[in-house]
Amino acid sequence: MTHTPLLELKGVTKSFGAVAALVDADLALDAGSIHAVIGENGAGKSTLVKIIGGLYRRDNGEFLLEGESVDFQNTHEAKASGISVIYQEPTLFPDLSVAENLFVGRQPYTRFGFLDRARMRRETRELTLRLGVPIDPDREARGLSIADQQVVEIAKSISVGAKVIIMDEPTAALSGIEVERLMGIARQLRDEGKGLIFISHRFDEVFALCDVLTVMRDGSYVATNQTAEVTEDEIIRQMVGRSVENLFPKEVAEVGDAVLEVENLTSIGVFEDVSFTVRSGEIVCFAGLVGAGRSEIARAIFGVDGYDSGSVRIGGAKVARRNPAAAMRLGMGFVPEDRRKQGLAMTAGVQTNITMAIRNRLARFGIITSRLEEPSARNWAARLQVKTNALDTEAQMLSGGNQQKLVLGKWLATEPKFLIVDEPTRGIDVGTKAEVHRLLSELAGNGVALLMISSELPEVLGMADRVLVVREGRITAEFSREAATPENVMYAATHAPEVAA
Amino acid sequence: MTTTLKLPPIETGRSVFGKIIHAREVGLIVLIIALVAVTTVIQPSFLFSDGGFRELLRQPTILILIALGQAIVIITRNIDLSVGSILCLCTYLSGWLFANVPGIPIPVVVVIGILLGAFLGLINGLLVAFLKVPSLVITLGTLYAYRGIAILWIGPHFIRSSWLPPEYRKLGTMQVFGIPVLLIIVAIVVLLVGWFMTNRRAGRDLYALGSNPEAATLFGLSERRLTLNAFVTSGALAGLGGLVYLSIYATGDAKVGTGYELESVAAAVVGGVAIIGGSGTIWGVALGAFFLATISSALPVLGVPSLWQQSIVGVFIVGAILLDRLLFLNRTLQAKRKGRAL
Numbered sequence: 001m002t003h004t005p006l007l008e009l010k011g012v013t014k015s016f017g018a019v020a021a022l023v024d025a026d027l028a029l030d031a032g033s034i035h036a037v038i039g040e041n042g043a044g045k046s047t048l049v050k051i052i053g054g055l056y057r058r059d060n061g062e063f064l065l066e067g068e069s070v071d072f073q074n075t076h077e078a079k080a081s082g083i084s085v086i087y088q089e090p091t092l093f094p095d096l097s098v099a100e101n102l103f104v105g106r107q108p109y110t111r112f113g114f115l116d117r118a119r120m121r122r123e124t125r126e127l128t129l130r131l132g133v134p135i136d137p138d139r140e141a142r143g144l145s146i147a148d149q150q151v152v153e154i155a156k157s158i159s160v161g162a163k164v165i166i167m168d169e170p171t172a173a174l175s176g177i178e179v180e181r182l183m184g185i186a187r188q189l190r191d192e193g194k195g196l197i198f199i200s201h202r203f204d205e206v207f208a209l210c211d212v213l214t215v216m217r218d219g220s221y222v223a224t225n226q227t228a229e230v231t232e233d234e235i236i237r238q239m240v241g242r243s244v245e246n247l248f249p250k251e252v253a254e255v256g257d258a259v260l261e262v263e264n265l266t267s268i269g270v271f272e273d274v275s276f277t278v279r280s281g282e283i284v285c286f287a288g289l290v291g292a293g294r295s296e297i298a299r300a301i302f303g304v305d306g307y308d309s310g311s312v313r314i315g316g317a318k319v320a321r322r323n324p325a326a327a328m329r330l331g332m333g334f335v336p337e338d339r340r341k342q343g344l345a346m347t348a349g350v351q352t353n354i355t356m357a358i359r360n361r362l363a364r365f366g367i368i369t370s371r372l373e374e375p376s377a378r379n380w381a382a383r384l385q386v387k388t389n390a391l392d393t394e395a396q397m398l399s400g401g402n403q404q405k406l407v408l409g410k411w412l413a414t415e416p417k418f419l420i421v422d423e424p425t426r427g428i429d430v431g432t433k434a435e436v437h438r439l440l441s442e443l444a445g446n447g448v449a450l451l452m453i454s455s456e457l458p459e460v461l462g463m464a465d466r467v468l469v470v471r472e473g474r475i476t477a478e479f480s481r482e483a484a485t486p487e488n489v490m491y492a493a494t495h496a497p498e499v500a501a
Numbered sequence: 502m503t504t505t506l507k508l509p510p511i512e513t514g515r516s517v518f519g520k521i522i523h524a525r526e527v528g529l530i531v532l533i534i535a536l537v538a539v540t541t542v543i544q545p546s547f548l549f550s551d552g553g554f555r556e557l558l559r560q561p562t563i564l565i566l567i568a569l570g571q572a573i574v575i576i577t578r579n580i581d582l583s584v585g586s587i588l589c590l591c592t593y594l595s596g597w598l599f600a601n602v603p604g605i606p607i608p609v610v611v612v613i614g615i616l617l618g619a620f621l622g623l624i625n626g627l628l629v630a631f632l633k634v635p636s637l638v639i640t641l642g643t644l645y646a647y648r649g650i651a652i653l654w655i656g657p658h659f660i661r662s663s664w665l666p667p668e669y670r671k672l673g674t675m676q677v678f679g680i681p682v683l684l685i686i687v688a689i690v691v692l693l694v695g696w697f698m699t700n701r702r703a704g705r706d707l708y709a710l711g712s713n714p715e716a717a718t719l720f721g722l723s724e725r726r727l728t729l730n731a732f733v734t735s736g737a738l739a740g741l742g743g744l745v746y747l748s749i750y751a752t753g754d755a756k757v758g759t760g761y762e763l764e765s766v767a768a769a770v771v772g773g774v775a776i777i778g779g780s781g782t783i784w785g786v787a788l789g790a791f792f793l794a795t796i797s798s799a800l801p802v803l804g805v806p807s808l809w810q811q812s813i814v815g816v817f818i819v820g821a822i823l824l825d826r827l828l829f830l831n832r833t834l835q836a837k838r839k840g841r842a843l
Binding site: 055074075076079087091092093094095096100104105106107109113114115 | 696699700701708711712715717719
């Protein structure tokens with residue numbers, strides 16, 4: 001059976017500098033169907049969406065819309081060709097009315113050159129009613145719930161006559177009822193003959209809603225499956241299918257006493273009833289999907305954010321709530337996820353950055369000088385092999401990998417007993433990645449207790465002595481190093497726990 | 502399976518929102534009337550003297566023009582601090598043309614004056630749009646740069662009323678049914694700009710850009726083009742302001758227009774333009790400018806020591822911002838309640 005798909009991508013590639021985001025992406029979307037694109041974080045789904053939506057331009061490969069080759073220069077052209085992207089966080093204009101949001105850039109005029117507000121209002125009402133979600137056309141978009149904002153975006157897509165509607169993780173911020181409503185709308189659009197691409201991490205939704213499933217991994221196409229003919233286990237295998245043995249060997253370290261003890265930590269609406277311990281010499285990994293609440297738990301432990309109940313102890317001593325300085329005095333360190341914004345003073349030099357967390361200790365009579373900083377900075381820069389020709393090189397001039405080593409160096413200089421590292425290798429090239437892993441492993445060997453957050457399964461499986469899976473703010477599964485496999489970790493991260501093992 | 506959900510009809514929030522949005526304009530009109538009434542009771546010549554009424558209506562026109570341009574720029578999340586310096590250059594160029602090009606028709610001078618303003622605005626716009634430097638810094642720079650050019654060019658000279666053709670001088674005092682012609686001209690400009698900003702796509706795009714620049718870019722609106730438009734308009738209106746200045750005062754030196762940069766920001770804010778962009782009406786700005794200009798002419802008449810006058814203007818600015826904040830919080834609260842009810 002040969003037919004022309006509504007939208008087709010063949011062998012599309014896209015690189016950002018040296019980083020390949022898409023290697024060889026294929027996708028064929030039919031009219032009147034809902035097509036899921038799934039894959040781990042970093043599999044290239046978002047890049048794919050942005051290429052289709054005209055935000056990025058592909059480097060290579062074919063992009064056909066209704067059989068015709070297209071090459072969008074900007075989002076405007078994509079839109080004009082009938083492609084509409086609905087982002088996870090909708091992009092409305094908060095000061096404009098709902099009706100005007102629907103008509104931005106193409107507001108109708110009356111005969112006398114005024115905006116035809118009555119018509120905009122009427123059409124907005126009709127559209128939102130058709131979607132089953134009546135929204136007052138005259139109210140400001142400000143203050144609409146995320147779900148309602150998405151409805152406005154969908155209404156906008158329909159009113160411009162979109163043929164392809166892409167939803168990029170639309171359900172991530174929705175409640176159960178809102179997800180149902182959205183799925184109802186998606187089915188309605190499919191039945192009207194539109195092609196939908198649905199990006200989601202949640203298997204239950206994907207299987208309930210989508211007709212076809214395309215799996216991506218590491219920027220390339222893996223397989224396309226008819227939902228009816230495939231099992232969840234098969235999909236998980238396709239998502240993770242690669243050997244992870246010995247990629248990141250963590251050396252065996254002597255595991256000692258408990259250093260960090262977290263008990264029943266709860267922050268209402270963010271995470272709930274989190275309990276675990278980390279012992280000296282041990283690396284514990286938080287696995288799970290982006291948005292599962294892993295970083296939030298880490299921030300609460302370190303005291304950047306508060307929590308409602310529960311307790312955190314270091315070596316038996318209670319850590320004060322919302323007080324990072326106190327946490328540091330007890331020997332805690334925190335290497336945040338976003339090193340550019342939260343980890344480094346980008347315009348300061350290497351030396352200043354390394355000694356930042358130990359300045360009080362280095363200072364003499366409350367005054368810090370470059371001479372006091374230097375020995376310590378030189379020592380750590382050398383031990384971490386930070387590649388820089390001078391200690392006064394600005395942090396922003398370094399590569400991502402060297403920046404990360406710098407942040408690590410800053411915390412290692414404090415000689416912590418317990419260190420949290422949040423996504424330590426994101427955006428770092430493979431060589432430096434291995435070095436960061438070696439460093440972390442060495443730290444554990446020296447008796448430091450480590451809590452690592454990572455969205456990359458191979459990294460989790462390679463580094464962790466124990467894996468804790470976080471899903472929707474709760475620890476839902478725990479695996480020992482031996483028991484953890486890509487399949488069971490991914491399963492736990494994407495499924496509500498049904499059976500207690 | 503399609504189940505038709507029976508949904509309750511939605512009540513349109515127009516009454517609530519309409520009230521809030523219009524409260525600013527109504528409030529300003531009430532304030533202006535009260536101010537004029539009180540001042541007149543204390544000092545009847547404020548209104549009922551030879552030039553009193555004319556002065557009351559004529560004097561705010563310059564600030565209104567400048568504030569309109571300023572408001573358009575602020576709506577796009579920028580600011581234009583160079584308007585006073587632009588006004589100075591346009592005033593002097595116009596006067597100089599009358600003096601040095603004998604018989605030059607008035608409309609030609611008017612067009613050249615406005616074009617010079619637009620050109621200086623274009624320079625601001627290009628710098629902001631292409632260098633991606635915050636407009637606060639860029640226009641702070643051009644505030645001094647343009648003023649410096651004015652000082653170099655004008656030096657100790659000043660425009661003499663003898664330079665101007667008698668018809669142009671008459672324009673400043675001409676009245677139709679007791680209303681100064683200048684106010685009529687400015688009112689037409691306000692109507693045009695207001696219509697453009699509320700009823701043309703190009704105007705709505707400026708609001709959209711200021712409301713959410715990321716969304717505007719995603720949407721395919723050209724941030725550069727819109728930023729340029731806003732600054733060119735602001736410059737052109739400052740140029741027109743310079744021409745009005747010339748016809749009212751028939752003089753001008755290198756210091757003309759100093760202080761308008763902040764007064765126009767104040768007028769926009771009092772008129773209901775949010776300093777972070779995206780909202781505010783042209784009608785509100787015009788009334789805000791009228792109000793501030795009237796205060797500064799009324800306070801001396803009321804016998805308020807000049808030391809206090811600026812403080813009183815300041816109180817109104819802070820008051821306007823507090824009012825906006827309260828209205829905003831109230832609106833967000835109501836919107837949330839509504840969102841939940843649906």
